[in-house]
Amino acid sequence: MKKARLIYNPTSGREEMKKRLADILQRLDQGGIEASCHATTGEGDATREAELAIERGYDMIIAAGGDGTLYEVINGMAERENRPPLGVFPLGTTNDFARALGIPRQWEDYVDLVINQQLRPLDLGKVNDKYFINIAGGGSLTELTYEVPSRLKTMIGQLAYYMKGIEKMASLSPQELIIRAAGQEEIHDEFMLFLIANTNSVGGFEKLAPGATIDDGLFDVIGVRKCNLADMIRLVTLALRGEHLNDKKVVHFQTDYMEVTSPGYVQLNLDGELGGTLPATFKNLRHHLMLYR
Numbered sequence: 608m609k610k611a612r613l614i615y616n617p618t619s620g621r622e623e624m625k626k627r628l629a630d631i632l633q634r635l636d637q638g639g640i641e642a643s644c645h646a647t648t649g650e651g652d653a654t655r656e657a658e659l660a661i662e663r664g665y666d667m668i669i670a671a672g673g674d675g676t677l678y679e680v681i682n683g684m685a686e687r688e689n690r691p692p693l694g695v696f697p698l699g700t701t702n703d704f705a706r707a708l709g710i711p712r713q714w715e716d717y718v719d720l721v722i723n724q725q726l727r728p729l730d731l732g733k734v735n736d737k738y739f740i741n742i743a744g745g746g747s748l749t750e751l752t753y754e755v756p757s758r759l760k761t762m763i764g765q766l767a768y769y770m771k772g773i774e775k776m777a778s779l780s781p782q783e784l785i786i787r788a789a790g791q792e793e794i795h796d797e798f799m800l801f802l803i804a805n806t807n808s809v810g811g812f813e814k815l816a817p818g819a820t821i822d823d824g825l826f827d828v829i830g831v832r833k834c835n836l837a838d839m840i841r842l843v844t845l846a847l848r849g850e851h852l853n854d855k856k857v858v859h860f861q862t863d864y865m866e867v868t869s870p871g872y873v874q875l876n877l878d879g880e881l882g883g884t885l886p887a888t889f890k891n892l893r894h895h896l897m898l899y900r
C-alpha cells in the first residue's frame with residue numbers, strides 16, 4: 608500500500624475540506640493509498656509539514672487548499688533531494704494553479720488520477736531562496752493578494768480581489784526597474800507592475816499569459832510601463848480577453864533566467880504571498896517536481 612501525506616488548510620475557500628475529507632480518504636484507501644492528514648494551523652505550517660513528510664519517507668504529498676497552501680508545500684519540498692510526487696486538491700478562491708493545469712474540478716476524478724499514478728513534470732520558479740509555482744510579481748498592484756482578508760474571501764470569493772483591485776488602482780505609483788534577462792536586451796524603465804508567470808492562469812485572469820505552460824522550462828514575463836489610470840483600466844479590459852500583450856504599454860517576452868533590480872523599495876509577491884524585496888534573480892527549474900495531473 609502506498610502512503611500519502613495529505614496537508615490541508617481547513618480555512619481555505621469555503622471551508623469545503625471539512626465536508627469532504629472522509630470521502631477523499633475512503634476513496635484513496637479503496638485505491639490502495641493510505642493517507643494520513645495534517646490540518647494546517649497557520650503561516651509556515653504547511654512548509655514544515657512537507658519537509659517532515661519527506662523525512663518520514665511518504666510516497667506522495669497531497670496539498671489541499673488555496674494557492675497559499677500550495678506555495679507553502681512546494682517551499683517545503685523544493686530543496687530536498689528525494690522529492691516525492693505532488694498532488695493538489697484545489698480549495699481556494701481563485702485556484703489559479705489548478706485551472707492552469709486542468710486539474711479536474713470533481714474531487715472524485717482527481718483521486719482516481721492519483722490512484723492511477725498519472726504523473727507529469729512541473730517547472731518551479733526560484734526567486735532568490737524561495738520557490739513559486741504559478742506567478743511572481745512586483746509593483747503595488749500585486750500587494751492586493753495579501754490585503755484581502757481571509758474572511759471576506761470565504762464569504763464572497765473572487766469578487767473580494769476585484770473590489771480591492773479597483774480600490775488600489777487609483778493609488779498606483781510607478782517604480783523604476785532594471786531588467787536583465789537571458790536572450791533579451793537590458794530594459795531600464797518605470798513600471799506599474801511586472802509579472803513572471805509559470806502558468807497561463809493568473810489572478811483569475813485566464814488569458815494573462817496565453818503562451819505560458821508549466822513544463823516548457825520558460826517564464827512568460829509581462830511588464831506594464833508607466834501609465835495613467837485610464838490606461839490601466841483599458842489594459843485590464845484587454846487582459847480579460849487576452850489582447851493586452853501587443854499594447855505599447857506592455858513588455859512581454861519569455862526567458863528562463865532574469866535579474867531585476869530597482870533603486871527603490873519593491874516588494875515581491877510569490878503565488879500571492881509576500882516573497883521578499885528586489886533585487887531578485889528568477890530561475891526556471893525545469894521539471895523540478897512531478898505532479899499528479
Ligand SMILES: Nc1ncnc2c1ncn2[C@@H]1O[C@H](COP(=O)(O)OP(=O)(O)OP(=O)(O)O)[C@@H](O)[C@H]1O
Binds near residue numbers: 674
Ligand atoms: N488553521 C488556519 N487558520 C488560519 N489560517 C491558516 C490556517 N492554516 C493555514 N492558514 C493560512 O492560510 C493561508 C493560505 O490560505 P489558502 O491556502 O486558502 O491560500 P490563499 O492564497 O488564501 O488562496 P486563494 O487565494 O486561492 O483562496 C496561509 O497564509 C496560511 O498561513
